[in-house]
Amino acid sequence: MQKKKNIGAKIIVIVVIAYLLLPLLMTLIYSLFKEWIDVVPTGFTFAAYAELLADPAFWQSVLRTVIISVIPIALCTVFVLLAMYVVVLYHPEWDRFMQVLCTIPYAIQGVILPICVLSLYTGAPEPLNNRMVMLVATYMVVILPYVYQGIRNNIAGVGAGRLIEAAQMLGASKLYAFFRVVIPNIMSGVTVSVMLAMAIVFGDFVIINTLAGGHFMTAQMYMYDVMKKSGQRTCAVIIILFVVTLLISGFAFVLQSKQGKKKTK
């Protein structure tokens, strides 16, 4: 009886896995064959990948994506750490307030925030009307909940209060205690949330399309552009970008499980 039930459960899980992998596999196969109009595709080739990797526009778009992901994430992490310094050491009662500020982005996710920012600042004076400024700042707000949550959980996790007390007893200043004792201890945990944020910005299409249109062609915009030209090449772009995203989030996953192990020891 017990065995039978488990077989049923296994079948369910396998069916769900098959359903979830189907579109991905189809995309992969589509990118590797010249023609696919019957059950079996014909003409196996790496041509789409070769073309893509030889296209300088593709590499430029990837480079733009990396730049536009790294800058907001780095700035956002620094901003939140600085604010946390004040909240943890001087005004713990402000934490509630900070939490609200870092939850609001959930309510304005998707197309709402970039539209609000765009309509407010298109006519504003420099530097606010600069599309790049708008783009970086909007990404920062979008990833704020993840960065904040990651930092906050880790500060609580390492017992920052006791660490700071100990450091102060040894004669360290508050500044030193926070930036030289607490932050190094939470850095690996913060990396996990940074990677998650990276995957979000990497996969973004709404914000870049709203705020920059075709003027700043990131990898996602490149993909959208190729979509109108060649199905096979689009699939190749999708697969490459998907693998990159996987590597990013896989890296976060490995870090996280490593941390979990450390804690149980």
Added chain:
Amino acid sequence: MKSKKKAYLFAMVPFLALCILFEIIPVVYTIVRGFMPEGGALGFTLDNFTYIFTTMLYRRAITNSLLISVLSALLGIIVAFIGAKAVHDGVGKLSQAFMSILNMVSNFSGVPLAFAYIIMLGNIGVMTMIGKNYGIEFLANFPLYSVWGLLLIYVYFQIPLATLLLIPAFESIRNEWKEAVALLGGNKLTFWRKVGIPVLLPSILGTFSVLFANALAAYASAYALLMNNLTLLPIRLSEQFVGDIQQRPEFGSAIAVVMMVFMVIAIMIQDKVTPKQGEKR
């Protein structure tokens, strides 16, 4: 140094500046603007909202958006419940692989996902062609470029998210409870109806809100699939500000306000039902 006792407060400035300039002011400005007459004149009016709720096009945008968000969330939760329950029943080593795949495909959304469905079920999609060649009506005439096609795509990205949220919830179900129900003469169905689902209900509701908000705000898949040809709230919202048709910022702001109201309701429900971190259970 002593004269600047509060110098540490400067550390707060970048964060606050970001939140005020790019979160609070844009949102407040949009809300205020939604209540202003069109054309830039000052004053207070509800005309924009009356227009949304009385014009066929925008009423359809609301009903389409709500329909697709509620249905995709419901279907996603049903599949996720079955999947998470299977994991809970025990599938051995398969569970690790399942978790990895869920994490992996949760990154597959937006434009790439829409395109994958286009090559599968679009006008010249692989399955459509196979359907035509072998006379399978259902595949040959699959209505991908419609609300129902979009629903299919939305359900796809809801499932991994919902399952990842529900699997931890199943951990709270104890085997002792099942035994107790069995001792009292109940079968499995009684257990799930009287104990299992009620215990999981907060998690299910919380997950539902997350999924609902997720679908309501989603824009990339719909845009990649149909450009602006399907009436959905995010699409009607963005075309008031960017694109070829005449721009109507005040009216667009009112659409944004309507969307924000739906989002806030979803988040408030989620906040109510999920147990707070650190709170005693």
